Amino acid sequence: MTVYCYGSINLDHLYTLPHRLTPGETLAATAYHIELGGKGANQSVAAARAGAVVRHIGAAGPGGAQAQLAAFGVDVSGVQVVAEATGHAIILLEPGGENSIVIHPGANRSLDLTAAKEALGAAEIGDLLLIQNEVAHVAQMAEYAMGLGMEVIYSAAPFDPAAVEAVLPFTNILIMNAVEAAQLQAALGIPFEDLPVETVVVTKGAEGASWHAPGTPEIYVPAMAARVIDTTGAGDCFTGALAAALDAALWPPEAMRFAAAAAGLQVGRMGTAAAMPTRAEIDAALA
Numbered sequence: 001m002t003v004y005c006y007g008s009i010n011l012d013h014l015y016t017l018p019h020r021l022t023p024g025e026t027l028a029a030t031a032y033h034i035e036l037g038g039k040g041a042n043q044s045v046a047a048a049r050a051g052a053v054v055r056h057i058g059a060a061g062p063g064g065a066q067a068q069l070a071a072f073g074v075d076v077s078g079v080q081v082v083a084e085a086t087g088h089a090i091i092l093l094e095p096g097g098e099n100s101i102v103i104h105p106g107a108n109r110s111l112d113l114t115a116a117k118e119a120l121g122a123a124e125i126g127d128l129l130l131i132q133n134e135v136a137h138v139a140q141m142a143e144y145a146m147g148l149g150m151e152v153i154y155s156a157a158p159f160d161p162a163a164v165e166a167v168l169p170f171t172n173i174l175i176m177n178a179v180e181a182a183q184l185q186a187a188l189g190i191p192f193e194d195l196p197v198e199t200v201v202v203t204k205g206a207e208g209a210s211w212h213a214p215g216t217p218e219i220y221v222p223a224m225a226a227r228v229i230d231t232t233g234a235g236d237c238f239t240g241a242l243a244a245a246l247d248a249a250l251w252p253p254e255a256m257r258f259a260a261a262a263a264g265l266q267v268g269r270m271g272t273a274a275a276m277p278t279r280a281e282i283d284a285a286l287a
Contacts, residue, residue, distance in 0.1 A: 001247050002127045003052040004120060004150070005240075006141050007040015008108040008134035009060045009069060009079065010087040012272055014232070020094050036068040037089055037272040038108070039132040039155065042233045045072045046240025047130070050262060051279035052247050057119040058135060059107040061086040072273065078119030084110040087134070097228040097267065103158070105134065113137045117144050125149035128243050132156075133163050142170035151246075155239050156180055161187035173199045173246075175239050178207075201242070201256075203235055209260060211252050221256045224264030224285065233272035238263040241282065261285040 016031035036045075040058050048054040049072065057078035060066045065086045066079040087106035093099050116137065120129075129145040131138055132155045142152050154171040156164045159180040165188065168174065174197045176184065181202045185191065192200050192212050200212045206228075211219035241262035245255035262282050269275035277285075 001053070002123070003047045003054045003130065003243050003247050004057060004078075004123060004127060004145075005040055005044040005047070005054060005130040006057045006116065006135065006138075006145075007043060007130060007132045008038035008087055008105075009036075009041045009056075009058045009065055010038030010089050010103070010106075010108070010134075011035075011065060012037030012089045012091055012232075014091045014093055014271070016093045018095070021092065021100075035271055035274055036065065037091075037233065038087060039134050039157065039236050040108075040130075041069050042236035042272050042276070043130050043132070043155065043240040043243070044069065044074045045273040046237045046262065046266075046276040047244040047247075048073045048240075049276045049278050050241045050244035050258075050282060052244035055119070057116050057141075059084075059111045061107045068273075072276075078116070080112060080115055082107045082110045091232055093230060093232065097231045099230070099232050101232070103134070108135045111136050113140055116141060120145060120148060120150075123148050123150055126151065128153055128247055130155065130239065130243055131167070133158050133160055138163060139166040139170065142167050146170045146172075153239070153243055153246075155235070156184070157235070159183055168196050171197045173197070173201060175201045175203065175235075175242075177235060178202055178204045199252075203238055205231070205234075209238065209256060211256055213252075219253050219256055221253075221260040224260045225267050226264065228267045230270045230275070231267050233275065234263050234267045236272070237266040237276055240276070244279075257286065258282060
């Protein structure tokens with residue numbers, strides 16, 4: 001089977017700070033580098049390195065950012081090259097691994113919907129589509145994929161209640177962090193069991209993650225990080241690895257443990273896409 005990812009491609013500008021910024025403060029970074037990022041690219045890389053066949057659908061500006069994605073083993077034939085600059089993120093990394101992020105969407109908001117749908121031309125029933133909120137036409141792509149018989153996994157971030165409500169009818173698995181889950185319940189005024197999706201997965205950082213499906217017991221997995229250096233992209237790593245595990249026909253408890261192990265390895269490294277672990281590393285961590 002194949003994991004398709006309809007998502008953002010960014011260039012991440014990472015600044016390591018000696019402490020958290022305070023309002024009005026000017027602070028010199030202790031380190032700086034640029035690497036491939038964006039929720040979509042991160043999830044594509046995480047799934048590919050975890051063993052899945054991955055095809056990315058997205059957009060980049062002039063400069064060949066998609067070549068960096070291809071270098072991780074992702075099929076980029078569905079990536080559109082547009083006049084708008086490639087999206088980018090400014091990531092402020094604080095001591096202890098926490099971060100603050102500012103995103104400029106750029107090319108990610110200039111996607112052509114018709115071309116994006118055409119990139120799903122080879123999709124088969126049961127293939128997975130990963131989607132997030134950093135690109136245009138998310139609800140339309142989710143609806144189209146579901147019509148093709150694909151399984152839609154929706155990472156509802158950056159969180160936007162209106163966007164989530166539009167995509168939910170075309171979602172099989174909804175993935176949120178604990179803050180986003182609380183925001184969604186407050187916005188819609190309904191509990192998890194009443195959401196119009198088959199499964200809700202909630203990631204809770206150092207407190208692990210849980211799988212909620214109507215009529216079945218909750219599946220909980222603890223966090224598996226031996227050390228935390230950089231939490232940037234941890235949720236994307238979990239999501240991509242979970243998609244790869246489900247694509248490989250692992251049962252939900254096994255898939256959740258697999259994803260938790262992947263995220264545990266990723267937060268022990270600096271960076272985003274380049275920090276995603278391989279299938280061999282994940283298997284070794286589980287063993």
